[in-house]
């Protein structure tokens with residue numbers, strides 16, 4: 066990881082073709098060690114902002130700087146997987162894609178499962194996981210390859226309060242190890258556990274932009 070690593074937006078605004086402007090004049094700078102909650106009402110553009118930060122979506126206006134960022138990890142809002150494959154298979158897969166052997170990948174994948182208290186489920190089929198287990202599996206898969214930038218979309222929608230606290234704690238711990246962690250969330254507990262909050266409602270256009 067690069068000490069000078071940074072993710073920044075410079076006067077970013079976004080709208081999809083044929084839709085209103087979601088947010089504008091967004092200037093943020095995020096550095097390693099930070100956990101940032103991206104908040105705001107449903108449909109305000111939280112997931113879209115994460116996609117823009119990842120470079121998957123080009124902003125309608127402005128630029129995004131990703132200095133020193135190599136690997137990006139992403140945990141999706143809706144867990145998805147291959148029903149008959151095990152939880153461990155899902156976490157091993159990105160490591161194999163990175164060129165690791167299965168033998169080398171498995172301990173690293175088990176460590177990632179352990180971070181989210183999922184070792185017990187390593188051998189279970191994805192189809193047999195509960196909603197909360199599948200959601201934690203997405204987190205384990207996102208962090209297993211030790212990304213520089215971790216983008217997490219609604220990580221706690223299906224989790225109970227105690228698990229929310231433990232996931233928030235792990236995300237803070239990963240940031241402490243030098244990751245940049247950004248979390249789109251509605252959940253007040255998750256938001257409060259983050260070091261910084263970006264409220265996208267504050268960047269909603271006022272008046273003329275959507276006229």
Ligand SMILES: Nc1ncnc2c1ncn2[C@@H]1O[C@H](COP(=O)(O)OP(=O)(O)OP(=O)(O)O)[C@@H](O)[C@H]1O
Pocket residue numbers: 081082084087105106107108109110111112113114249
């Ligand atoms: N590819 C697209 N084309 C057109 N509109 C889109 C596209 N992707 C998202 N949108 C719209 O942009 C808006 C913002 O979507 P986004 O998923 O970023 O919101 P969100 O704040 O994450 O919402 P939620 O909290 O409900 O998950 C929504 O109105 C959505 O319908």
